[in-house]
Amino acid sequence: MPVLEREDRQIWRRRSRGQALTHWAAWLTGTAIFVYCWQQISEATTWFFVWDAPNIAGDIWTRATPPRWEYITQLGRPIWDTLNIATLGTLLALLMAVPVAFMAARNTTPSRLFIRPVALLIIVATRSINALIWALLLIAIIGPGVFAGVLAIAIRSIGFCAKLLYEAIEEIDQTQVEAITATGASRWQVMAYGIVPQIMPAFAGISVFRWDINIRESTVLGLVGAGGIGLQLQSSLNVLAWPQVSLILLVILVFVVVGEWVSAKVRGAII
């Protein structure tokens, strides 16, 4: 225990001198990095606009209220599209994530040397790129529309679902698998009766969890042209129709909250 001696009295210290110095140096480096970053941001900012921001915000607020309620009649189809993007995207993602997860898990992969790294690469690559970027890419390839949105959500979700699923597969109880193997079951039977029942709750949880996230993400895909309510948001923003923007934001908020409530209920029923 580090103790400081002063005038023949011993005082308790939390850290020894060396520890305190390293601590201090780490804080100094961290602060320096932060100050440098802040300077970079500050240089790239037009501060006149920032000082004017309260006025602008007030101006936008007066323009945006009250929301244009009658516009809601035109939002039914976009909301349906958004829901479809999220749901179909999640389903497609799960279809693709399951084989990837089995290939990535240490105890089920066919080859640790060749196939596992490929599966892990798929997981990392799809996870690190945002759905909006996938949407941009897919729109350049297959044209704008809901279908591009579905695919963007699906690709983005593969990594997430596969990662959580393969971690669940790696944590299964090996004795059950052994028991099934001991009955003379084939490789696929072992998978169906030894592994799948063990990861089923995790799988259901992951699907609902990802669906919840996808509900949020699908609301903004339209900003780049991939269908859904974001399309309406973008066109309203382009013509500065702030009352419509505020209504769309409200609808998105309600949509997301309802989605979260549904997923919480379903997860509660499963677990």
Add this chain to the structure above:
Amino acid sequence: MSSELNALLGKGWKKPPFIKRAWLRWTLLAGFAAYLVAAVSTVPVNWARVYEGLDRGAAFVMAFTSPDFISRGGDIWSGMVESIVMTVAASVVGIAISIPIGLGAARNIAPLPVYLICRGIVAISRALQEIIVAILLVAIFGFGPLAGFLTLSFATIGFLSKLLAEDIEAMDRAQAEAIRASGARWLQWINYGVQPQVMPRLIGLSMYRLDINFRESAILGLVGAGGIGATLNTAFDRYEYDTAAAILILIIVIVMALEYLSGVIRARVQ
């Protein structure tokens, strides 16, 4: 031998269904199938357009084998630096703000009014998508990394405060009580009784959030909030797939490096 076992003997074993109640299982299945049909039939797919696009898709995949870091090197470099700068600054500020809010949102530490206010802040921050916040902040503060920085800080608050508050609520009361019994003031109580218990998780979550913030910073440029997104968007618009591939590879590499780093740090603090 029990009669239940007797009844079962001699019958073939059947896999127990995932949902036990039969009517519920069939209703759910039928409803789901109906929804699926309705959904798929309303998604318009222009297969001719998709077929035409396959060439471009192949061109893009091929671009990954020969990414072009050079011809737009300057733009990529400045965009990447801006993304990283935004990420670091926003994570620092976001974490600094979310610690007091996290303390306030923990029911076992905060009085009820403070708790409700802090939970309200968390709920607002979590309900709004980053990109929507970015659009509004760009409208208010003008183009540039400041809007992106504010967006990411705001999003960090919702994420980190909520998880920190949950961790504090699950902490060991006895340890905090012992510090309080020694006559500690409120700040000392937090510093010596609560902080050591939640610190490992706080560090882990902060690293995770840094990772998320970097990923998000890559798209903020699409709406003019600074970072690599603007360069990426331009590259897509001009069909410069080799440049786009280079940017995507850089993003993936940085995310992988961050993940590795956070794994190492988390292993050390726990």
